[in-house]
Amino acid sequence: MHQPQKGHMEAVMRIIRYLKGTTDQGITFKENKQLEIKGFTNADWGGAKDNRRSTAGYFTMVGGNLVTWRSKKQKVVALSSAEAEFRGIVRGITEVLWLKKLLTEFGFPPTIATEIMCDNKAAIQISENPVQHDRTKHIEIDRNFIKEKIDTGIIKLPFIRSKLQLADVLTKAVPWSHLTTCLSKLGFGNPTTQPEGECDKWEAKLSGFELSTVQPATQRHGLVLDALCGSYGYPDPAYLRSGGVSHKSDVYSFDNGDWTFLSKLVKSHYEKGTLNDIIHPGLLNQMDSQALNVFSEVAYCCLNDQRAQRPSIERVIFALEQALKHQLSRVNSERQVEGISTNYWKLS
Structure with a gap:
């Protein structure tokens, strides 16, 4: 850099901002009972x-x-998208072959063909078709290398839709929603953040409800496709059926947590008007009736299987604030009777 210009300085500052803003980011490794190898190339x-x-x-x-990833500009100009994909697939296959050899040396030899996910149908069809194509003569070595690995059962080359292709983020600029979705599937994030709905110390906390806090209000009716994940009973039922989520999915998970059986029991008693029967008498005596009514109503609405019938997260927060006001009003009244200052109960 003998003659650095303003553009170079802006690029450097952008890199520094990125590094500073991602100091808490990392890759989380989870224990699994299988060591299946899977690749994504693009x-x-x-x-x-x-x-x-x-x-x-x-x-x-x-x-x-x-475990491994790479993004690199190819050394020659590709004459078609299929040609560019061919060269990318070959690099992915060589990486997979190395991982297979490594696992075999560790005593865990792979027993099934490895899937290399590709979103280019032309590249897949040419790889599986033994007929020579005029348009692929100049990449005949790559084509035959891929075909050989498919024929011997070492790899499979299934098609994947572009919106589900994780390697997209390595080759081009993608929308923010797609980037965050891919990073989440790859296990990339803050390793110290506790998973949604889990709290070892039983402390109330709100975390991980990204759609409700990030998604613009003008886009809240759209769905974001994602891989099915989450503890049993925690995700939105509509999410499990369709594979799509919206900010109303956050509303369901916020209210439900991991208490699947308990939520069904509460819904049943709420519909029958017998909710008080399952609340401990000692706890029920401490509750304000209006606060209980507001809280139980919003909880019931949040657990609706139909997304359109659930309230927005803003409505949920507003209702909880009203329930809190009713409860504090009762508490303050009782404290005044006992001669204790109400300032003790004011929220800081």
């Missing part, structure tokens, strides 16, 4: 504006955990 086509070379990248996962 390539853009002529993405480099200066020389029109393509960028290819791959992720490889073992037992559902991310």
Whole structure:
């Protein structure tokens, strides 16, 4: 950099801001009972504006955990998107072969073909078709290498939709929602953050409800496709049926937590008007009746299986604030009778 310009300084500052803003980010490795290898490969086509070379990248996962990844500009110009994908697939396959050999040396030889996920149908069809194509003569070695690994059962090359292709983030700029979704599936985030709905110390906390806090109000009716995940009973039932989530999914999970059986029991008694029968008498005597009514009504609405019938997170918070006001009003009245200052009960 003999003659640094303003553009270079802006680029450096952007890198520094990124590094400073992601100091708490990392990859979480979870224990699994299998060591299946899976790869995601992708390539853009002529993405480099200066020389029109393509960028290819791959992720490889073992037992559902991310272990290796790479993103690199190809050395030659690709004449088609299929050609760019071919070269990307070859790099992904060589990485998978190395991982298979490594696991075998550790005493865990893979027994099934490894899936290399690709979102280019043309590349998949040419790889599986033994007929020579005029348009792929110049990449015949790559094509035959891929075909050989498919025929011997070492790899499989299934098609995956572009919106589910995790390697997209390695080859091009993607929307923020897609980026965060891919990073979540890859186990990338803050390793010290406790999973949603889990709290060892039984402390009330709100965390992980990204859609309700980040998604703009103008986009709240849209769905964000994601892989099915979460503790049993915690995710939105509509999410489990369709694979799509919205901010109303956060509302359901916020109210339900992991208490699947308990939530069904409460809903049943609420509908029958016998909710008081399952509340401990000592606790019931401390509750304000209006606060209990507001709280139970909003909880019941949050657990509705139909998303459209659930309240927004703003309405939930407003209702909880009203329930709190009713309860504090009763508490303050009782304290005044006992001669204790109400300032003790004011929220800080």
